[in-house]
Amino acid sequence: MSERFSANYVLRTLDDADRAAGIIAGEQSSGTFVSTPGEDEALKARSAARVEMLEEIEDAGGPALPGSAGNGPIRSWRLRLSWPLENIGPSIPNLIATVAGNLGELKQVAGLKITDLDLPPSFFGTYPGPAFGIEGTRRLSGVTKGPLIGTIIKPSVGLTPAGTAELVEELCAGGIDFIKDDELQADGPRCPFEERLAAVMDVIDRHADRTGRKVMYAANITGEIDEMQRRHDLVANRGGTCVMVSLNCVGPAGVTALRRASHLPIHAHRNGWGILGRAPDNGWSYPAWATLWRLAGVDHMHVNGLTNKFWEPDDSVIRSARHCLSPLHPDHPYTVMPVFSSGQTVLQAAPTFAQLGSADLIFCAGGGVVAHPAGVAAGVTSLRQAWEAAEAGVPLAEAASRSALLQQAVEKFS
Structure with missing residues (x-):
């Protein structure tokens, strides 16, 4: 499968934004907190999530999530991640696990809102949508x-x-x-x-x-x-x-x-x-x-x-x-x-x-x-x-x- 799906977020973080986005992408695809056997460059190229966009926006000024880590002030970013469809196939339950999953629990995340989903044709071939x-x-x-x-x-x-x-x-x-x-x-x-x-x-x-x-x-x-x-x-x-x-x-x-x-x-x-x-x-x-x-x-x-x-x-x-x-x-x-x-x-x-x-x-x-x-x-x-x-x-x-x-x-x- 060459198709990809993507999710847009508003990310708030106290950490370096590039680092936080990379951790998020890794957590929800091929990476974890430490390198593992088999995680070579070919696998990453095939299965890793991509950071497609990271753009700073004005922060709303609310408190950070409990346990947030980082040395800077809270800053907000528009973030878009994409994944190869072959990671999950056209599956709504596994889509949710991928675009949401453990993200709200990461220390680098001081706030994260999923704002939009962009799905490839395979999802529409699998799910019939409304009948009426x-x-x-x-x-x-x-x-x-x-x-x-x-x-x-x-x-x-x-x-x-x-x-x-x-x-x-x-x-x-x-x-x-x-x-x-x-x-x-x-x-x-x-x-x-x-x-x-x-x-x-x-x-x-x-x-x-x-x-x-x-x-x-x-x-x-x-x-x-x-x-x-x-x-x-x-x-x-x-x-x-x-x-x-x-x-x-x-x-x-x-x-x-x-x-x-x-x-x-x-x-x-x-x-x-x-x-x-x-x-x-x-x-x-x-x-x-x-x-x-x-x-x-x-x-x-x-x-x-x-x-x-x-x-x-x-x-x-x-x-x-x-x-x-x-x-x-x-x-x-x-x-x-x-x-x-x-x-x-x-x-x-x-x-x-x-x-x-x-x-x-x-x-x-x-x-x-x-x-x-x-x-x-x-x-x-x-x-x-x-x-x-x-x-x-x-x-x-x-x-x-x-x-x-x-x-x-x-x-x-x-």
Whole structure:
């Protein structure tokens, strides 16, 4: 194989940058802390990682990682490493081991953030990518334009299957496009998966018979690989149109196994990503991290939301969503539908559309739907009205002056 793959980083170090970059490259390819038998120049030429770029940038000024070694001040560098593909083959688990691996533990590393991955064609020949993506999601949901207006089952846990179905009844009657289980609700004894699925699909099917359009329900099938495959089959056999998994909980091997067996869109929840990505100078950027899952074959990816209830600034959220909508490779787009969630209400519709410049998204509001003063159906209607106004360029206040339900929502969530 002559192909190579590469990763970009922001490196912070107290050491000489060239020395630190060389140690990083050696640690993640053919070298270790001491020369070993067989490590000749021919082997290094064949298998060693290359430092392709090392460029100093302004340091953000945060503290160094504990145990960092070196005699100088902390300085920051853009670093690009590349590896021969023959070191690992086109394998996502081994890609992660190579580009991340032990790097955060090296003394020479005072901070390291993976910012981007560049993968050769062999990866795209091995991993099929999304089976449905944006086009397939629109086809199955019957939403041909505009965002899918969605919500999350709330409260997150505590409802019985019957209680969940009662809420779904209200949501379907109100005209919702998309419903997902909360990531905390999988297969607990109070709300067993099979009973919940049966109760919810009874409601969805009844409304589909009436309206001719089936609400997309992302049933949380997160679990061991055999459990996920069994639950996927239950959803598919029951006529469901989506399954959900928590990415960090099942890992790339779990997602890949599910994708190979799945006949439904895979809704990917990112819970736990903050541990990997929140620090500005350590961990993974969202685009680098999301590349793994898009390659593995998910169809929807959570990106947080504007003015969210968490820590993330709006520009970071929009960058994540744009990454989902941008091709990974000229010949293999692998685009996925971004999912806006986390404290979303009618107030975020216009800025989301204005900043993203697209309505190819799922807009999930939990409390922003079910907490509407006039009830769940009013929550769905007002959210749809807010998005219709946003796409038409009508200011929210003007649209609210024409709709009592939208005005109530504006007052409630302002």
